[in-house]
Amino acid sequence: MKFFIDTANLAQIKEAQALGVLDGVTTNPSLMAKEGITGKNNILKHYVDICNLVEGDVSAEVNALDYDGMIKEGEELADLHEQIVVKLPMTKEGVMAAKYFSDKGIKTNVTLVFSAGQALLAAKAGATYVSPFIGRLDDVSTDGLALIEEIRLIYDNYGYETQILAASVRHTMHIVNCAKLGADVMTGPLSAIYGLLKHPLTDIGLAQFVADFEKGNK
DSSP: OEEEEEOOOHHHHHHHHHHTOOOEEEOOHHHHHHTTOOSHHHHHHHHHHHHHHOSSEEEEEOOOOSHHHHHHHHHHHHTTOTTEEEEEESSHHHHHHHHHHHHTTOOEEEEEEOSHHHHHHHHHTTOSEEEEBHHHHHHTTOOHHHHHHHHHHHHHHHTOOOEEEEBSOOSHHHHHHHHHHTOSEEEEOHHHHHHTTOOHHHHHHHHHHHHHHHHHTO
16 A cells, blocks of 8 residues: 655654655645745745655646646646646546546546545546545545445455555545455545554554663662
8 A cells, every 4th residue: 555645734744754665756736835936936936845755646736626727737737747637626627637648648537536436437537546535535424444444345246457546535544444345545634644653562562662671780
């Protein structure tokens, strides 16, 4: 399972990279705005800065809603760096754009996916990644993990190579359960990744080892 971090914060990306388990980064216009990154040139530069910090894929989202606009923006993003993955919305135009980029060998991430049918369309169009938003489904009393399970079944049935990128991951158990269900990638906050480190028995055992060592080496 690949671990992506969902942020535009360079310090958090560096911290995740230092942990030694980071495989990539996902961003979106909201995350850019949160970091105060505004203006086209600044945003494009920030994408390059992120690429220079990590070795894996970096999803960069188009803002256009029309097909021609997506193609124009996507090609500009793809030209920034070889690690850039063009992030497209799950719309008719987004699916068409995914097919266009797939045919040109440009990686894509189809985002805002909330149903198995949408994920099927993305795979048919040749998307590199599909991003089901499990946390947002949970927010409206719908089982986000069940969607991961449905997509996994469909993709395995037909041998689709599109990778399931579990998005809107909110907490550590989201990561664990997505891994159980066979999600190829998860993207979430650094806090959720750090949560995987924690177990009270680890803390108790380590404290006991330290105490026993100190008693025997005074």
